[in-house]
Amino acid sequence: MAGALQDWRQHKRPFAAIVSAPIFWLVLFFLVPMGIVWLYSFGQNVGPAAIEITGTLDNYKRATEWLYLSIFLKSLAVAALVTFICLIVGFPVAMAITFATEKWRPWLLLAIMLPFWTNLLIRTYALMMLMGQNGYANKGLGAMWDGASWLRTLVGLQPLEAWTPVQLLYNNFAVVLGLVYVHLPFMVLPLYSALDRLDKSLIEASLDLGAGHFRTLMKIVVPLAGSGIAAGVMITLIPALGAYLTPDLMGGTDSQMIANVIERQFKRANDWPFGAALSFLLIYAMFALVALQSLRGSRAKVGAH
Amino acid sequence: MALFGRQPIAPLEYTRKLWMRSWVGATLLFLYAPLILLMVFSFNDSKRNVVWKGFTLKYYEKAFANESLVEAMVNSLTIALLATVFSVILGALAGVMLWRFRFPMKSAVEGVMSLPIIVPEICLGVAMLIFFARMDWPTGLPWPLNLSAITIAHITFCFPFVAMVVRSRMASFNREQEEAAKDLGASEWQTFRDILLPHMKPGLIAGALLAFTLSLDDFVITFFTSGPDTITFPVKVYSMVRFSVTPEVNAASTILIILTIVLTAVALKLQGVKGIAETH
Numbered sequence: 001m002a003g004a005l006q007d008w009r010q011h012k013r014p015f016a017a018i019v020s021a022p023i024f025w026l027v028l029f030f031l032v033p034m035g036i037v038w039l040y041s042f043g044q045n046v047g048p049a050a051i052e053i054t055g056t057l058d059n060y061k062r063a064t065e066w067l068y069l070s071i072f073l074k075s076l077a078v079a080a081l082v083t084f085i086c087l088i089v090g091f092p093v094a095m096a097i098t099f100a101t102e103k104w105r106p107w108l109l110l111a112i113m114l115p116f117w118t119n120l121l122i123r124t125y126a127l128m129m130l131m132g133q134n135g136y137a138n139k140g141l142g143a144m145w146d147g148a149s150w151l152r153t154l155v156g157l158q159p160l161e162a163w164t165p166v167q168l169l170y171n172n173f174a175v176v177l178g179l180v181y182v183h184l185p186f187m188v189l190p191l192y193s194a195l196d197r198l199d200k201s202l203i204e205a206s207l208d209l210g211a212g213h214f215r216t217l218m219k220i221v222v223p224l225a226g227s228g229i230a231a232g233v234m235i236t237l238i239p240a241l242g243a244y245l246t247p248d249l250m251g252g253t254d255s256q257m258i259a260n261v262i263e264r265q266f267k268r269a270n271d272w273p274f275g276a277a278l279s280f281l282l283i284y285a286m287f288a289l290v291a292l293q294s295l296r297g298s299r300a301k302v303g304a305h
Numbered sequence: 306m307a308l309f310g311r312q313p314i315a316p317l318e319y320t321r322k323l324w325m326r327s328w329v330g331a332t333l334l335f336l337y338a339p340l341i342l343l344m345v346f347s348f349n350d351s352k353r354n355v356v357w358k359g360f361t362l363k364y365y366e367k368a369f370a371n372e373s374l375v376e377a378m379v380n381s382l383t384i385a386l387l388a389t390v391f392s393v394i395l396g397a398l399a400g401v402m403l404w405r406f407r408f409p410m411k412s413a414v415e416g417v418m419s420l421p422i423i424v425p426e427i428c429l430g431v432a433m434l435i436f437f438a439r440m441d442w443p444t445g446l447p448w449p450l451n452l453s454a455i456t457i458a459h460i461t462f463c464f465p466f467v468a469m470v471v472r473s474r475m476a477s478f479n480r481e482q483e484e485a486a487k488d489l490g491a492s493e494w495q496t497f498r499d500i501l502l503p504h505m506k507p508g509l510i511a512g513a514l515l516a517f518t519l520s521l522d523d524f525v526i527t528f529f530t531s532g533p534d535t536i537t538f539p540v541k542v543y544s545m546v547r548f549s550v551t552p553e554v555n556a557a558s559t560i561l562i563i564l565t566i567v568l569t570a571v572a573l574k575l576q577g578v579k580g581i582a583e584t585h
Contacts, residue, residue: 005405005406005407006405006406006407007406007407007408008406008407008408011406013493014493015402015406015408018398018401018402018405018406019398019402019406019408021394021395021398022395022396022398022399022402022418022464022468023414025395025460025461025464026417026418026461029436029457029458029460029461030417030420030421030432030461031417032436033432033433033435033436034420034424034432036432036435036436036439037428037431037432037435040435089332090332092325092328092329093328093329093332095325096325096326096328096329108329110569110573111333111336112336114565114566114569115336115337115340117518117522117565117568117569118340118561118562118565119521119522119539119558119561119562119565120522120524120539121524121539121542121543121546122340122343122542122558122561122562123339123340125343125542125546125554125558126339126340126342126343126558127339128546129339129342129343129346129555130338130339130342136342181335181336181339184332184335184336185336238423238425239425239426241425242425242426242427242428244426244427244525245524245525245543249546249547259425259427259525262427262428262431263427266431266434266529272435275431276431276435279427279428279431279432280428282425282427282428283424283425283428286423286424286425290423
């Protein structure tokens with residue numbers, strides 16, 4: 001077999017030459033920093049710049065107080081909502097790309113990927129500009145309002161009162177919209193790669209046998225693309241849960257997410273051990289999600305046999 | 306025009322259905338309208354930036370005359386370039402390691418290698434902040450050495466991506482080529498250089514582009530590792546957006562968007578539109 005793996009013992013010298021640099025880097029600049037954070041989460045402040053690792057669990061106890069727990073749960077709810085909206089918006093787009101003609105498909109994919117490559121901060125800023133008090137989103141809504149008002153006068157009703165610009169930014173709505181805007185490409189790409197692998201004759205068979213498009217979608221396409229949907233959900237949910245920039249720039253005082261709380265411990269509040277504990281709780285939450293996903297994956301594999 | 310053909314729509318031609326087209330159109334509008342508006346308004350001759358007042362290039366002049374903005378841009382590009390070079394080397398080695406060898410605790414190594422991708426940016430940023438503080442990493446070094454902390458942090462989260470791309474590229478490599486080379490007397494190094502490397506090349510290019518954009522894009526991790534004299538472009542734009550929205554930000558952003566488009570065009574030229582689609 002061409003793809004057989006080589007045993008490292010038979011090729012010690014090339015193995016050492018290849019392995020040492022990446023492993024060294026990973027240990028020194030990833031595992032060691034992570035380990036230090038982990039240790040800090042069991043420490044406490046003993047002076048303005050001194051932290052002693054005492055093995056205390058106080059930081060974790062404080063992190064599970066309702067104040068922080070509620071922010072945690074809220075972040076999870078926001079991330080779940082964002083993922084759900086991305087799935088609803090992204091699924092038809094992924095379908096359209098899958099069934100597009102050979103000529104159009106790569107260009108549509110590119111159109112989805114280009115925003116994904118554009119700087120996150122710039123995209124957030126662009127959206128903020130659009131949604132500002134005098135931005136075009138407000139103007140568009142104003143125009144619709146005026147149209148509705150005109151329609152009312154047409155049928156003899158009182159016209160609506162004059163349009164007052166609404167506050168679109170600096171609230172929870174803005175955070176959800178901003179996160180959807182940023183994460184939509186994350187969802188579409190894995191969905192597309194799952195749908196692309198799908199055997200299209202199954203869809204044809206279902207349609208031929210009299211099932212409608214919607215029924216075919218629910219009974220054939222969604223189950224077969226299940227793993228891709230799960231991957232898309234994960235790829236969207238995980239970064240959305242840890243989002244910092246969008247809630248920071250677009251959110252109001254009540255829309256901070258867990259990442260904003262962590263950041264505050266390291267900058268303004270200057271409580272590093274507590275911030276470290278919160279960071280590790282977020283990492284554990286991420287692990288739980290990934291574990292859930294792989295459990296689902298292995299069960300699906302068992303079911304297929 | 307195939308797009309507006311009059312043939313009846315076949316059952317699977319979802320793309321030709323009107324609601325599907327409008328859905329895709331609306332999504333693309335949602336994705337692009339803010340960016341296009343931002344670029345258009347960077348030429349707007351108005352400080353408040355809400356109504357179109359006429360064409361001007363003065364905010365570009367201002368952006369280029371703004372020394373700290375230019376410095377941030379130079380820093381960002383330097384970091385991205387350095388991080389790309391190191392990430393490609395480390396990522397290629399890691400990719401080959403995972404693709405080629407069987408060794409004890411391989412799945413653990415694989416898991417750890419994917420961690421920098423999964424761990425939330427904020428946690429990695431925090432870890433880097435504590436690490437460099439704890440190490441007493443020297444600050445105030447002359448440029449470009451003062452960028453070393455940020456560059457190291459960037460390499461850490463970029464190279465696992467390169468490793469993934471390279472590994473999946475190597476899966477299509479035919480081992481017999483390597484054996485043939487060795488039978489014909491090539492040394493281990495010669496085989497690597499003349500047989501493996503050419504096959505790996507598209508993966509390396511894709512990985513390099515990925516690393517470059519990831520590094521240029523990063524705000525959160527940089528925010529935690531940068532000091533007062535090591536500002537990068539996203540950090541600078543962040544403080545500008547935070548404290549005063551000026552058309553200068555639009556101009557600077559437009560320049561970066563154009564840079565992204567140019568990079569994409571380069572990738573297109575090198576790999577073709579299909580190649581790009583496949584690497585993601």
